[in-house]
Amino acid sequence: MNRVYIKTYGCQMNERDSEAVAAMLRARGYRIVGAEDDCDIMLLNTCSVRDAAEQKAIGKAGNVQQRKKKNPDFVLGILGCMAQNRGMALLDQLPDVDLIVGTQKFHQVPDYLDNLRAARDAGVPLGETIVDIGEEPGSQNTIRDHELTEKQVNAFVSIQQGCNMDCAFCIVPKTRGDERSRPMDEIVAECRTLAEKGVKEITLLGQIVTSYGRRDYAHTGGVTPFVQLLDRVHAIAGIERIRFTSPHPRGFKQDLVEAYGRLPKLCGYVHLPMQSGxxxxxxxxxRPYTRERYQEIVDAxxxxxxxxxxxxxxxxxxxxxxxxxxxxxxxxxxxxxxxxxxxxxxxxxxxxxxxxxxxxxxxxxxxxxxxxxxxxxxxxxxxxxxxLVGTVEEVLVEGPDKTGRKFTGRTRGNRVCIFDADPRLIGTLVPLHITRASVSTLYGELVLSEVPNNK
Ligand code: SF4
Structure with a gap:
């Protein structure tokens, strides 16, 4: 009973949380499997952004419960936003779930599974559902472990949890709690470790990254803590590209605009939620901004x-x-x-x-x-x-494409490219001559005379 399958619903934050849970479980001796038929423990990391997203996960959990009827030792856990949002009420629809773990308790999952496993080994039937959806000070600091595949070139780094903005349509302030930032030194250390392991592109993640550290760090010379963090990640040798998501237009100040002028590793791709014009x-x-202010940021x-x-x-x-x-x-x-x-x-x-x-x-x-x-x-x-057809774009080679016959990578502008390459180029920045384009994809050829010698 140590093969775990984690199914993730929703956004990149959830992907990142699942990755951290997987890394923690692996360190505890669990095996992470890629096919749900192969597992003894299934964890659904859920999304609450819409009612439909919750219904989808409930439907899945309902089907999986059938497995427990055939195998009472099978463990089913529900993690993340829906667990937080619905808590004990989930048991009305899903009485056989073993574990309900909220957004501030991901790091407790290994302990809870150990306990369930110990009970099973002692011949004790899996009993009452474990429900843990409490708040935990410092929980934002627990999403830090990574499951890097061989030659992984990009990684997400969680810098903050929660949001205090209370947009009228959004459930996040309820499911993720108050805005809490991780210490800057820890984030920088994590990025440095990733760089040492060969990661070239870092995406800084948070519900409202532009508010990063606003209660914990002073503005220095008109520079917000978020831009201070960008400066420090930018200084790490080996990191070639930096992205972040999601900012809020309200926090997109002049210092951040100027950062794009002076930090070449900061990719020229901005995800700026408008929501309405x-x-x-x-x-x-x-949403405390106007269409005029929004456009001003884009123009700047x-x-x-x-x-x-x-x-x-x-x-x-x-x-x-x-x-x-x-x-x-x-x-x-x-x-x-x-x-x-x-x-x-x-x-x-x-x-x-x-x-x-x-x-x-x-x-x-x-x-x-x-x-x-x-x-x-x-x-x-x-x-x-x-x-872009006819131009040469800098592409970070990520690995084989879906067909396995070609390679894929992205430009600084986040355009997906498909091209012929050699596996030894994975993780390098190569010049790609764009020869063809569809709505969503660029196709090209390496400019061989400028390809770095990576033997
Ligand atoms: S800023 Fe984003 S995460 Fe925060 S409440 Fe608004 S939509 Fe939700």
Whole structure:
């Protein structure tokens, strides 16, 4: 009973949490398996961003419970946001679950599994469900272990947990708790260790990274703690690229804009959640910025780097959104010329202020607005990729592509590239001559005369 399969739902934070749990379990002697049929312990790391996401995980857990009927020693655990959000109430639908562990208790999973295993070995039937969804001071510091594959070139580093912004549509402040930042020295040490293991690209992760350390560190010379952190990660030998997600427009100050001008390792790709282009709706969403301020940030970044790539999150059909509001969103969406966007049709999220707001928008209207933005995005992305044909882009070689016949990597602007290469080039930055483009992918050939000799 030591083969663990972890299924992850939701965002990159969840991916990172699952990776850390896997690393902790492996250190405790558990085997992490890649196929659910091969496991004795299944952990579902869940997402609560929408009701549908929770229903999906509940459906999965319901099916998995059947395995317990055939094998009473089989262990099923539910971790993460839904565990936090629903707690004991999950047992009404899923009475056979063994473990319910919230977002501040991931590091306790190895102990809980050890206890279950000891009980099983002693011939004691697995009894009451273990439910641990309490708050724990310092829990943000426990997501630090990595499961690096051989020749892994990029890694996510958690810098912060939680959020205090209370956007009207978002459940995160409830599931992830208050904003808590990790100590800067620990983050830098983690990045240095990753660099020593061959990682070239670091993505700093948090629900609202631009608020990083605001209660723990002073601004020095107008530089926010988040930019201080970027400076320190930038100074690490071996790290070639730095990305981060997600910032909040409110925290995107001049020092961060200027950082793009002076830190060459900071990739020219910014994910800047817009959510709406209507000031009226932004206010209803409790997003403390205006469309004008948002555009100012985008323009300022384009001044610093003319070839900057942008992506965003937009919600269409937020309660009360009129045709005029949507026209403003669409106009801002067009002006910002996004290369990538996550467009969400608003769906009621139980437990958030927006769930009970008046003026819920019909599904047909949401779909029409969704399609309108998707069409703009697709045209933008195609146009941007077409301009890259004939240019030479710096690509970080990540490994074989899905077919296993070619290699894949990404440009600084986060465009996925497919090309012929040699395995010894994994982890190196290579110049790629772009010969062809689709809406989402670039195809190219290595500029062999400039490829680093990596023998
Ligand atoms: S800033 Fe992001 S994580 Fe925080 S409440 Fe708003 S949407 Fe949710």
């Amino acid at each position: 209507s000031n009226r709706i932004l206010k209803a969403m409790n 970044l384009r001044v610093v780097r003319s070839d900057m790539y942008f992506s965003t999150d937009v919600i269409v059909g937020f309660p009360g959104e009129t045709d005029e509001d949507f026209a403003e969103t669409r106009a801002l969406f067009e002006v910002c010329n996004y290369d990538m966007a996550y467009i969400f049709k608003y769906s009621i999220r139980t437990g958030t202020p927006a769930a009970t707001m008046e003026g819920q928008v019909s599904e047909e209207m949401k779909e029409a607005r969704n399609q309108a933005l998707l069409a703009v995005l697709s045209a933008n992305s195609e146009r941007r990729n077409a301009t």
